[in-house]
Amino acid sequence: MKFEHDNMVGVRLAVSLVNREAAGSWRAEDLERVLEDHGVRSARVTGSAGEEIRVWSRRLRAVFEAASQDERCETINGLLADGAGTVYLTTHDGLRPHLHFAPEGKDVQSRVRAVTAGGLAIFAMEAEGRRLGICALDSCRTAFADTSRNGRRAYCRARCANTDAVRRHRTKQG
Template sequence: MQFNHDNMHGVRLAEAFVNMLGDGSWDSDVLQELLTSHMFRSPRITPEYRAELREWAVRLQSVFAAEDQEARCAAVNDLLAAGVRRVFLTTHDDMLPHLHFADASETLVERVRAVTAGGLAIFMTEAAGERLGVCAWRDCSRVFADTSRGGNRTYCSARCGNADAVRRYRGRARPS
């Protein structure tokens, strides 16, 4: 399956927000850097915005942790209802036509909610409701969006996959 990586910034932003919950790096500078890297122009992070974005990240986590396709769709629908006021097609900055889920006049938090909810919805349709998950390594709780060719990823990174393989190997190699 091929994913349109130009449409991935909403799902990647959702992934990054959820992973920030576990990383413990929830400060304004980190948030500002993250939002700037995801095409938000000059994001100003107030203490209120920081708290609201953290609450939103907790809600985003439910999509990645959902047990099955039906639960994942329901979680995305809840996010869409809470975060998207309107959807429109646009062109700007020499880009091809693409969807926007928020207007530039909306607050930073409203735009983040819309972009992440919309991005997850697009990804879900492209991935047939699958390919979102939580790392299978017991010592990791990072989430991921699987864009691999095979679509059978279970770890957030090769590092976690290797660590789990070593743990399993050592468990088998121990004498009884």
């Protein structure tokens, strides 16, 4: 399964926001940098926008923690209902045609809700409701999107997989 970068913006932003809750700062300038790094244009975070995005990121986590396809789809449907506006096709900035889930003129938190809900929906559809998860290492709660060839990833990165393998080996030896 091949995932195009353009189709991954919302998913990657969702992963980043979910993981920011545990490890990152929610200061406006830090959040603006994250949003800009993920292609959110006009990413000024003012007033209550940062807190609204933080609350949204907590809702996004449920997508990665879902125990089944059905639960994941139901959770994403809730996000779409609350976050996505009118979907439309666009070709701005010399990009190939792609979907937008909220008009450019919306506030930043509305656009974040729209792009993450829409991106997760497209990814879940293409990945048959799988490939989104939380690291299997007990001491790590990092969310990830599995874009590997075989789609069987259980850890957020190789280091966590190796740590868990060493722990299991030592437990057997003990």
